[in-house]
Amino acid sequence: MWDDEMQERVNQRITYLSRLFLVILLVLTLRFWYLSILRGDWYKQKSEQNRVRVLSLAPIRGSIYDRDNQVLAEDIPHFRLIFEKGVAETEEIEERVERILGRELSPPFPERGVGEIILADQLSLEEVIKIEEVQNKLPGVMVESYPVRHYPGGEPFAHVVGYVGKINAEELKLLHSEGYEMEDRIGKTGVELEYESFLRGEKGYRRIEVNALGKVVRVLDYRHPCFKNSIVLTLDQELQKYSYELLGNRNGAIIVGDPYTGELFALVSKPSFNPQLLSRGMSTEEWNALSQNQNRPLTNRPLQALYPPGSLFKLVIATGAVEEGLTDRNRKIFCPGFLDYNEWRYPCWRRGGHGSVGIEKAIAQSCNVTFYTLGLELGADRIVNWARKLGVGQPSGIDLPGEKTAFLPTQEWKERQLKEMWYPGDTINLSIGQGYLLVTPLEMYRVVSNIATRGEVYKPHVVKEILNSKGEVIKKINPVLQNKIELKDETWDTLVRGMEEVVNSGTGWACRGLPVKLAAKTGTAQNPQGEDHSWFAGFFPSSHPQVSFLVLIEHGGDGSGEAAQVAKKLVEWWEKERKVKSEK
């Protein structure tokens, strides 16, 4: 009886248990349903991500050519030997490869991608063929090609063409959305940087199935990396090289171009650097040595270095003075060899004086006294305005990175920054391109080019065409007329005649005897670093200008000397090598 009661109680408990069991069953089933039916697609995606790895293959960068399609930068395939770990014993494979190549490999081997190591790098073509002949004896081994940037143009082109390097953390952060990844190459400066989006090319990839151990199960699909666009520069390879040589062991800049289109034929900065070494990647010491070199080889001088323009700036004063009617062909100013102003004496460069000179002769002779006088009459503000009007102090918009602009001193600036008043002496210094004034060579090149075109301001550029992968032109860089400087004919005539006289009878005597009529201006810029900088800039033929040029030699002394001699050789070379071509 008592036992029955007990059994009843146990049975009741078993009944409770079976109810609990039903609840547990329901919970499990619902959860199961949720995972496999409701979230099934999401988990399928997850499992896909688990097993598929995408190995991206470096894109092939577009080439850079000079205007005659000579190669200045290109990707060349290098070969390396990849071994997929786990397919065979690494030591065994290493031994076999050493026997085939006939040279020692150097472990430890660097890892690459998922479970792959680089057995050997920089294989020669012969070695690649040797390996491929016995491929079946080397399981898991494959020859992989990867692009390496070459710069056949070398140092003379380094600043314009630029170089590439491994993307850094900052760039990556900025460009991640455009598909850049770690280890990618990217243009660091020059055209390589400015036209990165065209040159970059398209990545290839290898989609592989891997297991949880990272071992490759099979290749799912493959796409070759390819290049998209090449770039043709306006630079003339031979002229660029010749200009570079002409500078010898001097530091300086040379700019040669077409004033009517803005095309630049030569853009030289010296000293230069080897872009090959930079693209390969430098050690910290090498990089420091280069970037801290006192001669600043990394600076692209034509657009990134600031110099006092010296007498070259007299063209700006002359423009302002004639246009504003302060002087004309009839007004003569007497130069006794100096100008006395407020108890200070400002010398002309010719001690004995130029006597009574008109504006054209003043340009030709670069008479300081004339320009002191005209400068004082104009006043500092109007001088600065005229400089701006002619293209100094404004970015030219050239298609190269890092362009700088002139420093044009004003009364307001001096009072604010130096806490000093603006003295007439400051205006006098400004009139001959000295004092606080600093300009880039490109700006002064623009001034002479604008005189050559009689006021048509073209945007300077170094890229002529962009090609697609088949070599067809997809974009032509047309001349961009940025501005038209409206001046009286008399002003232009006066400037051109004055500049012609520079060569005929004035300070540009070094350029006499050329087969073409030149219009130019010398400049000698005193500077605190040492001997004067030597400038020479102009255009030819003076009656219908086709080429404008600028030569700057740091510490080259008197502008009528070294810079003019270099310019003479450039013009001679042009007349001999390019005149026929350009007349066609």
Place this chain on the structure above:
Amino acid sequence: MKSKAIVLILIALSLTGILAVYSVDPSRGEGWGESLFSRQIIWNFAGWLVFLVFSQIDYHQWIKRGWLWYFLMVLSLGAVLILGEGDETGSHRWLFSQSVQPSEGAKIALALFLAHYFSGQRENFDFWPLLIKSGILSFIPFMLILKEPDLGSSLVLLVTWLGVLFVCGFSAKKWAVIGGIGGGLLPLSWFFLEDYQKDRLLSFINPEKDPLGSGYHILQSQIAIGAGGFTGQGWLSGTQSQLYFLPARHTDFIFASWCEQLGFLGGMLIIGLLGALSYLFLVVAARSPDLEGKILASILGISLLFQWTVNIGVNLGIMPVTGIALPFVSYGGSSLIVNLASAGIVYNISKSEGWENWKL
């Protein structure tokens, strides 16, 4: 009827287990005896032999010798701790060059002992002394297994003891006290857990936090089950298990491997078979003519139910990883043989059922 149903379900589960092990066996192409699934087949034969023997022996014979099993159990568990051999996970669970896992045997031994112990003093049901004495006696093997460490098996022993208290009608008040003490001890037990066990518990709470570390198992198993969808990715073709993303895919996570291949439908087949078997164990308990049979069948049922629901719960990501295998299906000899032995005992109880007064 019910006895036949038990046999049919067991046959279905055995076959399912062999197929499941085959489907994730990395060495299935290799020779007989080398591959995992061929070993699973051999163990099945051994298991069925054991089943036949146990089903023919009157269950009273087992229960009568409760203390013998108890001492054998404590002795062998002690031996494991002293002489035990480690396995790849670093825990010591094996005896006789990794052929016998005493913690598996303990699951059935404790059930037999408790059935004997409780049925022998039915007048003390729902009294504190029985609760405390049985608690201490169960605690000894529990701690020995926890020390190996084998959290899963020790939890099965704990549940077996709780099961016998429940079935023997211990009142709600005492359950509250046990619950209170248990709840109080739980934070303390944290200090006795091995680091990897703590990791498992923490990663259960937030598996995404460390998807490649401890949370890996949980996440990968859910991915496998989810990716299987309704009908699965096909026999032998799920990438989670075939490419080894799923750990322990032939043991603790065999359910997930199975579902990746055969989907919700395939998974429900296993749940259905194990559910039906556990249910039958309870039915046999309810209809058993004597208290011994009732207690033994029901705590074996509770133990089975606990093992498979926890295992599948882990696979589905709703329970922390405890290291409990899926009965009859997971790869492994000791557990398969012990499970078939339990089934044999229940089968024998079912033969002496008093079917007439069944109502549940």
